[in-house]
Amino acid sequence: METQQSQTIKFFGDETFPVEMHKVRIVQKLFLRPVEDRLKAINEAGYNTFLLNTKDVFLDMLTDSGTNAMSDNQVSSMLKADDAYAGSQSFYRMEKALQEVFGKKYILPVHQGRAAENVVSQVFIKKGDVIPMNYHFTTTKAHMELNGGKIFEIYTDEALKIKSDNPFKGNIDIDKLNALIEKYGADRVPFIRMEASTNLIGGQPFSIQNMRDVKAVADRHGIMMVLDASLIGENAWFIKQREPEFKNTSIKDILRLMCDFADIVYFSSRKVSSTRGGGICTNDHDLFLKMRDLVPLYEGFLTYGGMSVREIEAMAVGLEETTDETVINQSPSFIEYAVRELDKRNVPVITPAGALGCHIDAMSFLPHVPQQEYPAGALAAALYIISGCRGMERGTISSVRDENGDDILADMELLRLAFPRRVFTLSQTKFLIDRVHWLYKNRKLVGGLKFVEEPAVLRFFMGRLAPVNEWPDKLVAKFKEDFGNSL
Ligand code: F0G
Numbered sequence: 329m330e331t332q333q334s335q336t337i338k339f340f341g342d343e344t345f346p347v348e349m350h351k352v353r354i355v356q357k358l359f360l361r362p363v364e365d366r367l368k369a370i371n372e373a374g375y376n377t378f379l380l381n382t383k384d385v386f387l388d389m390l391t392d393s394g395t396n397a398m399s400d401n402q403v404s405s406m407l408k409a410d411d412a413y414a415g416s417q418s419f420y421r422m423e424k425a426l427q428e429v430f431g432k433k434y435i436l437p438v439h440q441g442r443a444a445e446n447v448v449s450q451v452f453i454k455k456g457d458v459i460p461m462n463y464h465f466t467t468t469k470a471h472m473e474l475n476g477g478k479i480f481e482i483y484t485d486e487a488l489k490i491k492s493d494n495p496f497k498g499n500i501d502i503d504k505l506n507a508l509i510e511k512y513g514a515d516r517v518p519f520i521r522m523e524a525s526t527n528l529i530g531g532q533p534f535s536i537q538n539m540r541d542v543k544a545v546a547d548r549h550g551i552m553m554v555l556d557a558s559l560i561g562e563n564a565w566f567i568k569q570r571e572p573e574f575k576n577t578s579i580k581d582i583l584r585l586m587c588d589f590a591d592i593v594y595f596s597s598r599k600v601s602s603t604r605g606g607g608i609c610t611n612d613h614d615l616f617l618k619m620r621d622l623v624p625l626y627e628g629f630l631t632y633g634g635m636s637v638r639e640i641e642a643m644a645v646g647l648e649e650t651t652d653e654t655v656i657n658q659s660p661s662f663i664e665y666a667v668r669e670l671d672k673r674n675v676p677v678i679t680p681a682g683a684l685g686c687h688i689d690a691m692s693f694l695p696h697v698p699q700q701e702y703p704a705g706a707l708a709a710a711l712y713i714i715s716g717c718r719g720m721e722r723g724t725i726s727s728v729r730d731e732n733g734d735d736i737l738a739d740m741e742l743l744r745l746a747f748p749r750r751v752f753t754l755s756q757t758k759f760l761i762d763r764v765h766w767l768y769k770n771r772k773l774v775g776g777l778k779f780v781e782e783p784a785v786l787r788f789f790m791g792r793l794a795p796v797n798e799w800p801d802k803l804v805a806k807f808k809e810d811f812g813n814s815l
Pocket of ligand 1: 442
């Protein structure tokens with residue numbers, strides 16, 4: 329398989345923009361429904377974009393999970409899948425790809441990323457343990473707490489700043505890490521978790537230097553390091569772009585280096601290799617044996633782990649393609665374009681641009697909506713109504729309540745507009761920018777939300793909300809005034 333190191337494209341004119349390094353050969357029809365239909369759809373979905381039906385969605389920017397475009401090589405690999413409960417050739421091809429790309433010998437397949445979190449948490453976390461990390465992911469935190477652990481986010485002071493030029497906002501603060509281990513004792517720290525392209529703070533990467541520093545602390549105390557590699561390709565791309573020491577290093581070598589620091593690497597294949605599934609890998613046979621028995625119990629036999637063999641084949645190819653710069657830089661370069669254009673229009677977006685999506689700061693977009701009325705959720709609903717574009721709330725709705733039943737207010741209220749790899753075109757991106765800009769100009773019309781149905785666990789998935797007043801009708805009226813019968 330031929331992979332390509334990217335070379336910068338220079339422009340003759342003043343405008344710079346990303347250029348797709350692929351051609352589109354299979355397409356799916358999209359519909360942009362009239363604004364009244366969109367208002368009806370979001371009402372039926374309880375103002376929760378997770379509950380929308382994609383027949384009502386124009387640009388689905390909810391997530392990149394399981395929605396990245398597959399390559400021709402991935403699709404064709406599925407035809408040679410070897411159907412077998414045990415010992416499938418497809419598994420051995422995937423194992424080889426993982427050994428090659430991540431440099432780990434022992435591989436446990438699981439049905440998706442959170443299944444890996446379940447296995448790792450059950451095996452290594454006991455009641456009273458503390459787990460330091462750059463930042464949590466929703467399912468990570470839920471699994472760790474379910475097993476009696478408490479998570480500590482020891483990010484640097486830059487991490488939560490909306491506007492920043494810090495290239496590595498996903499770094500762990502080494503002083504805070506040392507202080508935490510000193511306070512609780514190394515015996516209570518089963519591992520340190522580092523998440524590549526830290527999802528919930530805007531897809532922000534960490535540096536190799538930070539990994540070195542964390543590893544030195546871990547080694548001094550005999551603590552394991554666990555790497556969440558779901559967005560490792562993009563983090564490697566940012567290292568190449570932003571960490572001068574690695575500007576001439578290949579993505580393949582950067583990926584290997586990142587994995588070398590970790591005792592255990594786990595990932596959601598729904599992100600990293602544009603397929604479904606996930607995996608856990610290690611070079612340590614004892615660690616492998618400790619985790620192995622949970623896989624047949626929760627996932628399936630050790631050579632399929634809840635995945636279909638077709639997905640396993642496509643995963644092997646997808647992992648190899650993660651070493652191709654023109655594959656892994658596609659999403660970050662579109663995000664960078666969207667961030668730059670929105671920033672120019674004064675829309676509050678997280679900078680520097682990160683992985684996964686363009687993140688809008690709902691607290692400064694909607695300063696009149698109190699955090700208790702979920703500004704990020706309200707913004708997600710409002711953008712859907714006026715554009716048909718579906719983003720994801722990453723704020724207090726995605727948080728939990730404390731023991732008194734009060735919301736634990738999220739550190740950040742973000743609307744995430746995901747750019748799944750090689751799915752959207754530049755003109756669709758321009759449409760999105762135009763509509764977000766219009767919404768920003770009319771932001772005073774957007775009001776808050778309140779829960780009407782609230783599940784006890786991971787409430788953001790299935791919870792139903794309602795607007796606190798008639799704001800959606802007023803927003804639609806203004807949209808029609810400005811756009812007439814246009815979609
Ligand atoms: N770790 C990270 C960093 C993730 O972003 C995700 C999923 C998971 C673990 C869990 O993996 O979904 O395969 O079970 N992130 C998706 C998202 C859901 O939309 O950001 P999973």
